[in-house]
């Protein structure tokens with residue numbers, strides 16, 4: 001299902017869970033050194049999902065629109 | 074800056090046509106400074122309409138649900 | 147007017163952190179500028195554009211280290 005996704009990696013493709021040690025969880029670490037906008041691991045994941053979902057939806061609509069206008073002409 | 078805005082108003086209610094100068098159209102402007110998720114003026118307008126429609130539908134459903142539950146109890 | 151380069155400004159804002167997450171945390175060689183997320187931009191559109199005091203995180207990562215742009219016009 002990812003075949004027609006742009007090959008370009010975005011930050012939203014970085015899987016937080018792939019970090020073996022999560023340095024922001026270590027004692028003394030300041031999570032705001034790693035996450036901006038007051039994100040936590042959880043809210044960051046939700047945010048990435050929204051980004052990818054919104055973009056997928058919009059690009060699908062573009063296809064549908066293109067299809068419709070092609071068939072109405 | 075949002076203190077005197079009614080609480081339930083959102084950016085979805087702002088009519089994009091009400092901007093006298095649309096700074097995102099100016100030469101050198103980066104449209105992604107203004108629009109997220111690859112939105113353009115056109116797709117954003119359509120999206121706002123859908124959002125507002127959905128909100129209206131949901132609030133109607135709420136009224137109907139409230140009415141039904143009142144009458145079923 | 148002559149461009150005065152403050153040594154602080156030579157350190158570029160971290161493109162990952164400005165998008166929300168940087169794995170290098172406090173060890174990053176770029177500057178981590180803490181911001182609040184713009185609610186309007188999060189919804190999809192902010193008319194303030196680059197003048198907004200809240201963060202408008204971009205989607206695509208810069209392909210390579212862009213050279214420091216000097217606006218001398």
Ligand SMILES: [Zn+2]
Pocket residue numbers: 160161162163168169170171174175176177178
């Ligand atoms: Zn960084």
Ligand SMILES: [Zn+2]
Pocket residue numbers: 184185186187192193194195198199200201202
């Ligand atoms: Zn904004």
